[in-house]
Amino acid sequence: MTETRQRPLRVLAAMSGGVDSAVAAARAAEAGHDVTGVHLALSANPQSFRTGARGCCTIEDSRDARRAADVIGIPFYVWDLAERFREDVVEDFVAEYEAGRTPNPCLRCNEKIKFAALLDKALALGFDAVCTGHYATVVLREDGTRELHRASDMAKDQSYVLGVLDEKQLAHAMFPLGDTLTTKDEIRAEAERRGLAVAKKPDSHDICFIADGDTQGFLAKRLGKAEGDIVDESGAKVGTHEGAFGFTIGQRKGLRIGHPAPDGKPRYVLDISPVDNTVTVGPAESLEVTALTAIKPRWCGTAPSGPGTYTAQLRAHGGETEVSAELVDDELLVTFTEPVRGVAPGQAIVLYDDTRVVGSATIATTTRRRHAVTA
Secondary structure, eight states: BBOOOOSEEEEEEESSHHHHHHHHHHHHHTOOOEEEEEEEOOOSSOOOOOTTBOOOOOOHHHHHHHHHHHHHTTOOOEEEOOOHHHHIIIHHHHHHHHHOOOHOOOHIIIIIIIIIIIHHHHTTTTOOEOOOOOEEEEETTTTEEEEEEEOTTTOOOOOGGGTTTHHHHHEEOOTTTTTOOHHHHHHHHHHHTOOOOGGGOOOOOOOOTTTOOOHHHHHHHHHOOOOEEEEEETTEEEEEOOOOOOOTTTTTTTTTOSSSOTOOOOOEEEEEEETTTEEEEEEEEGGGGEEEEEEEESSSSSSOEEEEEEEEOOOOTEEEEEEEEETTTTTTEEEEEESSSSOOOOOEEEEEETTTTEEEEEEEEEEEOOOOOOO
C-alpha cells in the first residue's frame, strides 16, 4: 500500500526554485503537514541567472524558491551546503573522470547531500521528513518496513537516482508527486492555479554545476589538457585527443578521427585508459556487454540473499533490461539475458523487482561479447 500518514509531520521541503519542488511543498502543506521550505545554496559563487534550462542553484533560483514559499505560506530559509557539495559531488565527479570512469552526479547528490547532509540536519532540528519534488513512491508495508517504488507515471520516474537510499532514509523521505498520474503540463497547470510564478520555468537539464553544458571544457580546466592517442582494437593509431577524461564509453560524436573505418561504419569509444591516456574506438557491436561486476552496493531495505532475477536500469533515462544477479562478498555479479551496449564503469546499476527498487551499486568492470573476426 502507498504510505498514508495519520498525523501531521514536521516536514522540511527542499525547494530548488523549480516547479516540481514548489508543487511538492504545496501538496505537503495542503495535506496538513507543518512545512518549512529550504533552498540549498550549493555553489560558492552562484550566478545571478540561469542560462535557459541549464544549471541551477543560482541567485534567481533562490529568489524563485522564496517567492513560492511566500505564496504557499510557509517559512523559508537558505542553507549553505556549498562546501559539502564541492567535496562530495564536484570533486568526486572530477576524480571519477580522471580515473576513466563515468559518474552520475545527480545520484551522488541525492546520496550525500539531500538524504545525508540535509536529512541529518533536518532530524537534528526536530523535523520528521524531507520532502522533494522527485517522481518516486514510498510504500509502507504491513510489517512497518518501507519500500521505494517507481513513480506511477513511468515517463517521469526518477527512482533510478534515488536507488542509493536505504530503509532508514526512506523512513524520512516524502515524494508528493510520485503517486499521481499527471503529466508535466498538468503539474505546471497546478502550479499556475496555486499562483506559483515558477509554473512556466524551464526544467533544469545536464549537470547543475556545469551551467554552460560543456563538460569537456569544465574537466579540461580542472585537469588540464593532455594529448594522447586514439587507437583501434588492433592498437593502431587513428587520431589524437586532448584528454581521455573528455570521453565516455559508447560515445560516437566528437571523436575527430581523420579517416573512416575500413568498413565505413561509425566508430564508438570502447575503452578509456587513464594510465597511458589512450582512448580505444571500434564498431558498435564491440560495445556489447554480457556481464558486469558492481561495488559499493546500497539496498533499499534488506540485502538480497542468493541469486535472483531482476530488471536493471543503467542510466537515468534508460530502459529496463532483464538480468540475473547475486551478491558475493559485497560485490554484485550481474549477467544480462541479452547483451547491452554503452555500459561504463562508474555508472550506477539499479535493480528492480517489478516496480520495487531493490538497490543500487557502482559498475566496476564489464565483460564484453566476443565477435568472430572475418578476413
